[in-house]
Amino acid sequence: MELKKISKNIYEIPKQGNMNVPARIFASEKLIESIKQDKTLQQAINVAQLPGVLNASFALSDAHQGYGFPIGGVAAFDMEKGIISPGGVGYDINCGVRLLKTNLTKKDILENQDKIADAMFRKIPSGIGRGSKFQLTKDELKKILEGGSKYMVKKGYGIESDYLHTEEEGCMKNANSSNVSERAMKRGIGQLGTLGSGNHFLEVQYVDEIFDEEKAKRFGLKKNQITILIHCGSRGLGHQVASDYIKKMEEKYGIKNLPDRELVNAPIKSQLGKDYISAMSAAMNFAFANRQLITHWVREELKYFFPKSKIEVVYDVCHNIAKFEEYIIDGKKKIVCVHRKGATRSFGKGRKEIPLAYREIGQPVIIPGSMGTSSYVLIGTKKAEEISFGSTVHGAGRIKSRASALKILNSEEIGKKLESRGIKIRTGSMKSLSEEAPEVYKDVDEVVKVVDELGISKKVAKLKPLIVVKG
Amino acid sequence: MKYKFLPHTGDIKFRAFGSTLREVFENSVLATVEVLSKKEKIKTVKVKKSKIDGKDNESLLYNLLEEVIYLLDAENFIVSKAKIKLNETSKHADVEFYGDDSKKYKDLDSIKAVTYNEMFVKSLGKNKLVAQVVLDV
Numbered sequence: 001m002e003l004k005k006i007s008k009n010i011y012e013i014p015k016q017g018n019m020n021v022p023a024r025i026f027a028s029e030k031l032i033e034s035i036k037q038d039k040t041l042q043q044a045i046n047v048a049q050l051p052g053v054l055n056a057s058f059a060l061s062d063a064h065q066g067y068g069f070p071i072g073g074v075a076a077f078d079m080e081k082g083i084i085s086p087g088g089v090g091y092d093i094n095c096g097v098r099l100l101k102t103n104l105t106k107k108d109i110l111e112n113q114d115k116i117a118d119a120m121f122r123k124i125p126s127g128i129g130r131g132s133k134f135q136l137t138k139d140e141l142k143k144i145l146e147g148g149s150k151y152m153v154k155k156g157y158g159i160e161s162d163y164l165h166t167e168e169e170g171c172m173k174n175a176n177s178s179n180v181s182e183r184a185m186k187r188g189i190g191q192l193g194t195l196g197s198g199n200h201f202l203e204v205q206y207v208d209e210i211f212d213e214e215k216a217k218r219f220g221l222k223k224n225q226i227t228i229l230i231h232c233g234s235r236g237l238g239h240q241v242a243s244d245y246i247k248k249m250e251e252k253y254g255i256k257n258l259p260d261r262e263l264v265n266a267p268i269k270s271q272l273g274k275d276y277i278s279a280m281s282a283a284m285n286f287a288f289a290n291r292q293l294i295t296h297w298v299r300e301e302l303k304y305f306f307p308k309s310k311i312e313v314v315y316d317v318c319h320n321i322a323k324f325e326e327y328i329i330d331g332k333k334k335i336v337c338v339h340r341k342g343a344t345r346s347f348g349k350g351r352k353e354i355p356l357a358y359r360e361i362g363q364p365v366i367i368p369g370s371m372g373t374s375s376y377v378l379i380g381t382k383k384a385e386e387i388s389f390g391s392t393v394h395g396a397g398r399i400k401s402r403a404s405a406l407k408i409l410n411s412e413e414i415g416k417k418l419e420s421r422g423i424k425i426r427t428g429s430m431k432s433l434s435e436e437a438p439e440v441y442k443d444v445d446e447v448v449k450v451v452d453e454l455g456i457s458k459k460v461a462k463l464k465p466l467i468v469v470k471g
Numbered sequence: 472m473k474y475k476f477l478p479h480t481g482d483i484k485f486r487a488f489g490s491t492l493r494e495v496f497e498n499s500v501l502a503t504v505e506v507l508s509k510k511e512k513i514k515t516v517k518v519k520k521s522k523i524d525g526k527d528n529e530s531l532l533y534n535l536l537e538e539v540i541y542l543l544d545a546e547n548f549i550v551s552k553a554k555i556k557l558n559e560t561s562k563h564a565d566v567e568f569y570g571d572d573s574k575k576y577k578d579l580d581s582i583k584a585v586t587y588n589e590m591f592v593k594s595l596g597k598n599k600l601v602a603q604v605v606l607d608v
Contacts, residue, residue, distance in 0.1 A: 037480075038480045064480045064481055065479070065480045065481060066481060066588075067482070067586040067587070067588030067589075067605060067607065068588065071481060091583040091584040091586075091607045092583055092607075128579045128580065128581045129543060129547060129549060129573035129574060129576060129579040129581075130547065130573065130574045131547065183541060183545070186541075186544075186545040187541060187544040187545045188544075189545075190544075190545075190547075191544070196581055197580050197581045197608070198581075198583075198608055235544075236540075236541075236544035236545070236581075239540075239583040239584045239607075240541070240584075242584060243537060243584050243585070246587070247530070250526075250530070251526070260588065261529075261587035261588070261590070262586055262587050262588045264587075398480050398481050399480070400480070401478045401479050401480055401481075428577065428578060429509070429578045429580070430578075431509050431578060432509070432580060
């Protein structure tokens with residue numbers, strides 16, 4: 001395949017064969033080499049073949065091979081001719097991150113680091129094989145599916161600014177719980193308030209570096225302040241919604257003309273397309289509610305150690321979603337369906353979707369690093385709206401497989417290494433520690449440098465972990 | 472060899488083998504169980520019966536493995552192995568899943584979903600079949 005360098009940090013595979021648009025890759029020279037190693041580029045080409053795809057199929061600097069779409073993939077579709085694809089959203093619908101700020105400093109945590117780590121680990125479960133301690137009735141679950149974190153706050157699990165500082169104000173209004181299967185509900189009903197496994201985690205961090213004083217101040221961040229990052233999604237409920245609709249779309253539309261069976265899709269305006277969108281939105285609300293309940297428990301736990309602690313949500317962003325957003329295309333305003341699979345919305349100032357507190361400056365973008373490395377707070381830009389459908393990266397992105405990680409890295413050594421850097425790690429599974437070791441991911445600093453240089457989001461602050469609770 | 476794992480950047484990929492389709496499917500369950508259990512031995516103390524259907528061999532396999540994941544999430548039941556009665560023409564399987572209460576095991580993993588990515592079920596010659604599956608973890 002032909003891969004052309006267009007300019008610094010931008011590569012393109014020109015439109016050819018069945019492609020409707022080119023594939024565009026945002027990466028540095030170093031990162032493009034790792035992206036070439038797996039099927040990322042082929043998957044970006046496959047996405048470029050889908051009906052109604054607009055401008056280009058994108059792979060961002062954290063991209064790696066997924067299923068159907070690459071992870072770190074973005075594509076926007078025309079509302080009339082375009083499609084919606086569960087594989088373009090991913091199985092973990094609204095996997096995302098929520099950043100909390102506190103009135104605590106690094107010193108406060110260091111004095112009780114082990115005790116706080118133990119307490120957080122006890123309070124915030126991974127939930128694998130045992131579920132959550134939080135019991136729900138089916139009726140309540142349906143209300144959560146339609147009300148998201150807004151509903152949780154109404155029930156007493158948070159404060160108003162929690163959901164106001166969340167993408168979509170913590171509630172997708174077009175959610176319809178009756179399009180979520182019994183099976184999906186049964187998988188999710190016992191899992192609210194759990195992290196899940198894999199790369200999901202909760203970190204207690206401190207602000208290590210500020211890149212933009214003014215913006216950091218607006219986000220309420222200053223050096224050595226304690227922040228908490230919650231990374232999780234819609235658990236089994238969302239996974240089942242994705243599986244259910246992949247099957248339904250296969251039955252209805254077949255898979256004959258697809259470059260990859262995982263790219264099965266439905267026209268946006270078809271009944272099945274609409275049903276999926278309303279079910280996906282319900283799963284998104286479940287994920288918002290999940291992060292809300294975990295926020296509530298973090299507050300409870302920190303209150304015990306610090307009775308005067310004050311914890312507020314900076315922002316909560318989605319990584320795996322499809323949404324309807326307005327862009328200027330060929331000089332005309334147009335609503336399109338943006339699929340972000342392992343990508344973060346990155347709106348610049350002025351957009352009505354941004355909470356009032358940030359609307360004059362741009363949306364906070366939160367990028368979790370791999371376990372034990374840095375995370376970043378960035379700010380969304382107009383440039384992103386112009387060149388990447390308002391999207392930027394979502395994390396470090398893998399370079400090595402889990403299986404090879406297990407072979408080359410020993411969990412015990414990784415644990416020791418993190419401890420020696422002053423990071424307390426708590427996990428129910430020492431075995432899976434090596435799967436998430438920093439060595440199996442791309443360098444988050446390099447990934448973030450690319451999007452900062454391109455201007456599709458700009459660096460505001462860098463966060464470093466003190467405590468990691470791994471799902 | 473019943474199954475083997477292959478390299479994949481983000482997820483878990485395996486191939487399962489057998490002399491019949493039934494065997495390939497039963498071995499695919501074992502590979503999936505190895506991921507969920509992180510190689511810990513799961514006791515066989517309970518049995519759950521399921522009826523699984525598919526449109527083709529791939530979707531039947533997809534639905535079979537999805538049931539293993541579902542049982543863990545929804546019923547706290549960790550599968551140890553499966554016994555399958557297969558009708559290859561109607562793509563229907565009567566399955567007995569053996570296993571245990573998952574709450575008894577401290578260190579289990581979760582699988583988000585079975586995927587169709589790179590999935591195939593094919594014959595390698597006489598009495599030799601193989602299936603490939605990528606699990607999203």
